[in-house]
Amino acid sequence: MTDPVSPARPVAVAIRYGAIIAGYACLLLTAICFVIACQVFIQTGMFAQSYAMVGLIGGVLGMLALKLASVWK
Template structure:
C-alpha cells in the first residue's frame, strides 16, 4: 500500500501545497487591505477605494487558489 503522507506524484503535491500557501497569503493580504481601508475611513471619513479593490481581488484569488488546492489530485 502507498503511504498517504508520501504522494505518488510529487509535482501534483507540490502544486497543491503551493496553492495552499498562495491562497492563505492572498487572504492575509485581503485582511490587511480591508483593515487599512477601514482605518482610513474611520480616521478621515473618506472611503479608501484602492485598498478595498485590492482586498476584493486578493480575496477572490485566495479563494480560487484554495479551491484549486482542494480539487487538485
C-alpha cells in the same frame, strides 16, 4: 495498475501545497487591505477605494487558489 511512486506525484503535491500557501497569503492580504481601508475611513471619513479593490481581488484569488488546492489530485 499505476505505480504509487510515479514521477508526477511529487509535482502534484508541490502544486497543491503551493496553491494552499498562495491562497492563505492572498486571504491575509485581503484582511490587511480591509483593515487599512477601515482605518482610513475612520480617521478621514473618506472611503479608501484602492485598498478595498485590492482586498476584493486578493480575496477572490485566494478563494480560487484554495479551490484549486482542494480539487487537485
